[in-house]
Amino acid sequence: MAEIEQFLEWLACPVCGGDLSRTADGLACPEGHSFDIAKQGYANLLGPQGKTHTADRPEMLDARTRVLGAGLFDPVTEAIREALLEFDGSEVGGPVVDLGTGTGFHLERALEELPERFGLGLDNSKYAARRAARCHPRAAAAVADIWEGLPLKDRSVALILDVFAPRNGPEIRRVLGPGGLAIVVTGAPDHLAGIPEGFGMITVDPEKRERLARTMEDLDQAVESAAIGWTMSLTPDEVADLVRMGPGAGRVEPEAFAAEVEALPDRTEVLGRAELHLFSVT
Numbered sequence: 001m002a003e004i005e006q007f008l009e010w011l012a013c014p015v016c017g018g019d020l021s022r023t024a025d026g027l028a029c030p031e032g033h034s035f036d037i038a039k040q041g042y043a044n045l046l047g048p049q050g051k052t053h054t055a056d057r058p059e060m061l062d063a064r065t066r067v068l069g070a071g072l073f074d075p076v077t078e079a080i081r082e083a084l085l086e087f088d089g090s091e092v093g094g095p096v097v098d099l100g101t102g103t104g105f106h107l108e109r110a111l112e113e114l115p116e117r118f119g120l121g122l123d124n125s126k127y128a129a130r131r132a133a134r135c136h137p138r139a140a141a142a143v144a145d146i147w148e149g150l151p152l153k154d155r156s157v158a159l160i161l162d163v164f165a166p167r168n169g170p171e172i173r174r175v176l177g178p179g180g181l182a183i184v185v186t187g188a189p190d191h192l193a194g195i196p197e198g199f200g201m202i203t204v205d206p207e208k209r210e211r212l213a214r215t216m217e218d219l220d221q222a223v224e225s226a227a228i229g230w231t232m233s234l235t236p237d238e239v240a241d242l243v244r245m246g247p248g249a250g251r252v253e254p255e256a257f258a259a260e261v262e263a264l265p266d267r268t269e270v271l272g273r274a275e276l277h278l279f280s281v282t
């Protein structure tokens with residue numbers, strides 16, 4: 001875990017955009033807007049319009065930890081790693097910022113690939129920020145709402161990661177520095193097909209690619225896009241965790257959920273379908 005003070009040159013007040021400095025109990029800007037630093041080390045940079053109704057709850061993060069730890073999304077991790085290998089950021093200053101960082105899993109791996117960088121995980125879930133703050137010795141985390149705006153200075157960031165999380169193109173454009181890169185991973189329409197309907201999964205919006213293109217249109221160029229496809233052969237517990245970690249979590253009553261898990265065969269074939277998009281800024 002890095003200290004949030006090490007990120008002050010890049011952070012901005014979420015209310016007025018001013019510089020932040022360290023105070024006795026947190027951070028503050030010259031206008032007097034002040035923000036807590038939790039005892040677990042993450043900063044609370046939610047501004048007045050910030051919302052947390054979409055924030056992951058602890059049990060969702062626990063399920064995500066198990067799924068990622070079991071390697072079920074490794075093809076995504078590998079695709080991000082390959083994109084990072086192509087990133088020649090030697091001329092680009094600033095940190096890696098992971099939007100909707102969750103447990104900090106992808107941030108941690110990105111920092112392993114980029115040994116000179118610091119990394120900041122942003123999430124509107126305080127439970128996620130708590131975990132992401134501890135994901136790597138060069139990482140810190142803050143609670144922030146991607147839709148409200150990013151608590152970062154203009155053109156201050158080298159690399160943005162956004163993996164299965166909300167995308168705010170104008171804000172990504174504003175904070176990426178010259179030569180910066182955004183790596184965006186979205187679910188494709190068949191993602192997680194194979195999970196029985198009784199689990200109440202929310203399917204991926206088929207318009208997602210068009211929406212992504214619209215929100216990112218301010219970026220200078222979409223460098224490339226790649227499809228990531230894989231098949232998972234899952235135990236009933238693994239199927240249950242895929243449901244528990246996603247937006248459909250909690251839609252089915254606990255008893256009905258347990259009955260669905262009970263009815264699963266030893267192995268269920270489930271599709272992984274994602275797209276990785278790279279956007280650059282000059």
Ligand SMILES: C[S@@+](CC[C@H](N)C(=O)[O-])C[C@H]1O[C@@H](n2cnc3c(N)ncnc32)[C@H](O)[C@@H]1O
Nearest residue numbers: 054055056100101102123124125145146163164
């Ligand atoms: C599907 S999870 C992905 C987590 C992580 N990127 C990964 O791939 O493991 C989405 C994350 O985005 C966060 N999130 C949802 N809405 C958000 C918002 N408006 N601002 C910031 N984070 C948000 C959730 O709390 C959750 O941690």
